[in-house]
Amino acid sequence: DIVMTQSPLSLPVTPGEPASISCRSSQSLLHSNGNTYLHWYLQKPGQSPQLLIYLVSNRASGVPDRFSGSGSGTDFTLKISRVEAEDVGVYYCMQGLQTPLTFGGGTKVEMK
Amino acid sequence: QVQLVESGGGLVEPGGSLRLSCAASNLSFRDSYVNWIRQAPGKGLEWVSYITDSGSAMKYADSVKGRFTLSWDNAKTSLFLQMNSLRAEDTAVYYCARDRRRGYGVFDYWGQGALVTVSS
Numbered sequence: 005d006i007v008m009t010q011s012p013l014s015l016p017v018t019p020g021e022p023a024s025i026s027c028r029s030s031q032s033l034l035h036s037n038g039n040t041y042l043h044w045y046l047q048k049p050g051q052s053p054q055l056l057i058y059l060v061s062n063r064a065s066g067v068p069d070r071f072s073g074s075g076s077g078t079d080f081t082l083k084i085s086r087v088e089a090e091d092v093g094v095y096y097c098m099q100g101l102q103t104p105l106t107f108g109g110g111t112k113v114e115m116k
Numbered sequence: 117q118v119q120l121v122e123s124g125g126g127l128v129e130p131g132g133s134l135r136l137s138c139a140a141s142n143l144s145f146r147d148s149y150v151n152w153i154r155q156a157p158g159k160g161l162e163w164v165s166y167i168t169d170s171g172s173a174m175k176y177a178d179s180v181k182g183r184f185t186l187s188w189d190n191a192k193t194s195l196f197l198q199m200n201s202l203r204a205e206d207t208a209v210y211y212c213a214r215d216r217r218r219g220y221g222v223f224d225y226w227g228q229g230a231l232v233t234v235s236s
Contacts (some may be wrong), residue, residue, distance in 0.1 A: 041220050045161070052211055052226040053153075053161065064224065096161055100221025103175045105151075105163040 006030050006099050010108035016116045017091075023084040025111045027097035032077045041100035044073055044082050045107075048093040056095075057082065089115060118142045118225070120212050125230030128202055136197040136230050138212030143225060145169050149215040150195050151223065152186075154208035154232075164210070166219065167195065175219075180206075202234045 007030040017023045033042045044057040055064040057073035060080060070085040084091055092115060097108040120143065124136040138150065152164040165176045167186040174186045185198045195212060210230050213223035 039220075043221055043223075045223070047161075052228055053213075053223070054226065055222065055224055058217075058222045094160075098161075098221055100217065100219075103163075103166075103219075104177045105221045107161040107163070110160045 005104055006033075006102065006106050008097055008099055008106050008108035010095075010097055010111050012111060013109070015111055015113045017084075017087045017113055018116050019089060020086050023087050023091075023113065025082045025095055025097075025113075027075075027080045027082070027108050029078045029080075029099055033099050033101045034077060035101060040076060042073075042075065042080050043098050043100060045096045045098060046091075046093050047096065047110075048090075051093075053096065087113075120214065120225055120227035122210065122212055122227040122230035125210065125232050127233045127235065129236050130203060130234055132202050132234070133198070133200045134202065134232060136199065136210055136212075136232070138195040138197070138227060140193055140214075143214065145192060145195075145214065147216065147218070149219050151213045151215055151221075152197050152210055153213055153223075153226075154206075154210045155229075156205075156208045159208075162208075163221075165197070166215065168218075199232070202232075204234050206232060207234045208232060 009028045011026045034040045045053040047053040061073045094110040119141045121139045149166045151166040167174045171188045183201045187196045212227045214225045
């Protein structure tokens with residue numbers, strides 16, 4: 005199974021400041037078709053998870069452009085350019101390269 | 117309103133069975149894989165299984181293989197997760213989610229979740 009490791013576990017943030025979350029996979033997520041199957045999800049308090057970023061860097065419909073994803077191979081980053089209060093929650097990276105699909109342990113973003 | 121709606125959760129004793137349903141409202145499952153993802157209380161997300169839109173293929177996590185079974189209704193508008201031989205560690209909120217990337221984990225719609233509690 006592909007192991008997904010996120011850091012940090014907890015991220016206190018200040019509104020208006022940038023934030024960054026790292027995700028590492030135990031093997032490359034690059035498929036032979038050229039796609040890299042790394043996605044990001046956000047679970048806001050009391051809600052179901054929602055898709056933020058897919059295929060490393062593509063924002064899902066309705067996701068503000070302050071969110072961006074980058075990386076390749078086994079190392080990936082989610083960045084928020086200027087954190088807003090509505091961004092609090094738990095962020096998960098997930099690999100879609102092979103079953104079992106696996107999630108990182110989550111990064112809890114909360115306001116300072 | 118576009119949504120997925122899970123139902124069928126509840127309290128069941130260890131060794132018992134439960135069937136969850138996932139129904140689509142104003143949303144198509146055509147050209148999609150439909151997944152179940154669960155979240156134990158206070159824990160992270162765990163992928164459980166998926167089924168193709170045709171029902172021709174299914175995949176399961178090792179933790180549920182042989183105990184959980186996916187199936188479609190005849191119209192392919194509702195998905196069922198039959199859960200047998202339930203264990204305490206199956207206690208979780210179960211989400212269904214649509215994947216338009218056909219197995220590659222891009223879940224664009226999620227349900228609100230159904231709570232399954234396995235306890236005596």
